[in-house]
Amino acid sequence: MMHNTMAAEGLAARLFTALRAASADPPGVSRASYGEGEAAAHALARDAALALGLECRADPAGNLFMTLPGADRALPPVIIGSHLDAVPHGGNYDGAAGVVMGLAACAALRGSGTTLPRDLTVMAVRAEEMCWFPAFYLGSRAAFGLIPPELPDTVRRSDSNRTLAEHMVEQGLDPAFLRSGQASLEPGRIHCFIEPHIEQGPQRAEAGLPVAVVTGIRGSLRHPRCLPSGAWGHAGAEPRAGRRDAVLAGVELATALEEFWLAEEAAGRDLVLTLGEFHTPTTMHGPTKIPGELRFSLDIRSEDKAVLDAAAALLASRAESMAARRGVALDYGAGMRVEPLKMAPRLRAALLAGATKAGVPHMEMASGAGHDALIFGQQGVDCAMLFIRNTGGSHNPHEAMELADFNAALAVLLAALPEIAG
Numbered sequence: 001m002m003h004n005t006m007a008a009e010g011l012a013a014r015l016f017t018a019l020r021a022a023s024a025d026p027p028g029v030s031r032a033s034y035g036e037g038e039a040a041a042h043a044l045a046r047d048a049a050l051a052l053g054l055e056c057r058a059d060p061a062g063n064l065f066m067t068l069p070g071a072d073r074a075l076p077p078v079i080i081g082s083h084l085d086a087v088p089h090g091g092n093y094d095g096a097a098g099v100v101m102g103l104a105a106c107a108a109l110r111g112s113g114t115t116l117p118r119d120l121t122v123m124a125v126r127a128e129e130m131c132w133f134p135a136f137y138l139g140s141r142a143a144f145g146l147i148p149p150e151l152p153d154t155v156r157r158s159d160s161n162r163t164l165a166e167h168m169v170e171q172g173l174d175p176a177f178l179r180s181g182q183a184s185l186e187p188g189r190i191h192c193f194i195e196p197h198i199e200q201g202p203q204r205a206e207a208g209l210p211v212a213v214v215t216g217i218r219g220s221l222r223h224p225r226c227l228p229s230g231a232w233g234h235a236g237a238e239p240r241a242g243r244r245d246a247v248l249a250g251v252e253l254a255t256a257l258e259e260f261w262l263a264e265e266a267a268g269r270d271l272v273l274t275l276g277e278f279h280t281p282t283t284m285h286g287p288t289k290i291p292g293e294l295r296f297s298l299d300i301r302s303e304d305k306a307v308l309d310a311a312a313a314l315l316a317s318r319a320e321s322m323a324a325r326r327g328v329a330l331d332y333g334a335g336m337r338v339e340p341l342k343m344a345p346r347l348r349a350a351l352l353a354g355a356t357k358a359g360v361p362h363m364e365m366a367s368g369a370g371h372d373a374l375i376f377g378q379q380g381v382d383c384a385m386l387f388i389r390n391t392g393g394s395h396n397p398h399e400a401m402e403l404a405d406f407n408a409a410l411a412v413l414l415a416a417l418p419e420i421a422g
């Protein structure tokens with residue numbers, strides 16, 4: 001089936017412009033999870049879906065489902081989607097490109113009068129970015145009823161210090177849905193989940209290719225609130241032996257983690273790790289005080305479960321030695337772990353065949369960044385991802401996706417959809 005994609009490409013261009021305008025926060029855009037920017041993005045997606053004649057419903061967590069009916073309405077749908085929140089002062093495309101591509105695909109199918117054998121649902125997922133709430137994949141976990149009941153009332157948004165429940169209510173949504181563990185999606189009732197996304201590292205830009213089919217997604221071990229605590233003291237008067245310096249303890253841990261990283265890398269094993277938010281409490285610290293407290297975040301990722309296990313063991317043993325040798329206790333919380341995910345071979349093959357059919361130069365690569373697809377995969381849903389070239393990196397205002405590359409990825413998706421939906 002040939003698609004005249006001009007209308008679909010026009011829709012995508014208009015949506016990206018409108019999204020940027022609705023969430024501009026120089027430098028870049030901000031779309032806080034359960035905040036104004038995300039709500040504006042959901043409204044834009046919904047309006048575009050209604051204009052296309054799609055069936056729209058939102059679940060009580062605010063996830064939006066926009067469905068193009070297929071021939072047999074009883075069959076489980078193909079879901080295409082991603083998130084519409086964005087990190088503070090981030091780029092316009094992380095997340096949004098996947099939702100816009102789902103809508104553009106529906107526009108192209110409508111335009112060519114194509115009916116797929118089953119429904120195609122575009123899902124705009126809520127609250128994927130952990131910058132806002134210290135909890136991972138909130139929207140997709142909520143859709144599957146996987147949120148711990150206490151969480152809506154215990155996590156607070158980084159910009160407002162107000163709880164998830166408060167922000168949901170403010171948006172007209174229902175935190176009781178999260179607390180109840182009810183679900184809006186049933187894994188057995190989903191044919192597959194396809195998440196188009198901008199590439200967020202340099203690989204495809206370096207390779208000079210517009211599109212990549214993803215092989216797998218790194219899993220992660222995250223400790224967003226690590227709190228070493230020792231003792232505050234006098235920077236001049238206290239001898240080294242008596243000090244319980246939380247900053248030096250944190251630096252020692254950081255160095256140990258980097259040494260572990262270098263060793264894993266030398267052994268050919270996949271690993272990246274990041275320490276962030278490394279700071280002493282501003283109300284307590286000062287240049288003449290030995291820092292008794294420190295706070296940092298820790299984000300460890302690998303395609304290999306065994307590497308995540310080794311990192312967890314290293315953290316535990318370092319916490320012990322930090323207490324024994326430095327008198328600094330390290331509270332790093334329970335942590336959040338998501339296992340790595342391999343993309344479904346049949347979907348990968350369908351996307352590769354689609355790229356060949358559409359004549360789009362492509363490669364295969366693993367995803368370093370995390371995605372909602374991890375949660376779908378964890379639930380046993382077959383997943384695939386299609387990456388679009390982006391030359392500006394991500395989680396920064398410099399994300400740079402050319403519309404021509406987006407359109408090339410759309411052509412790949414459209415060429416693959418009959419096989420994917422079959």
Ligand code: HGY
Nearest residue numbers: 128129130369370371
């Ligand atoms: O952090 C991530 O990998 C994703 O952007 N949430």
Ligand code: MN
Nearest residue numbers: 087094129395
């Ligand atoms: Mn992101």
Ligand code: MN
Nearest residue numbers: 083094095197
């Ligand atoms: Mn993303």
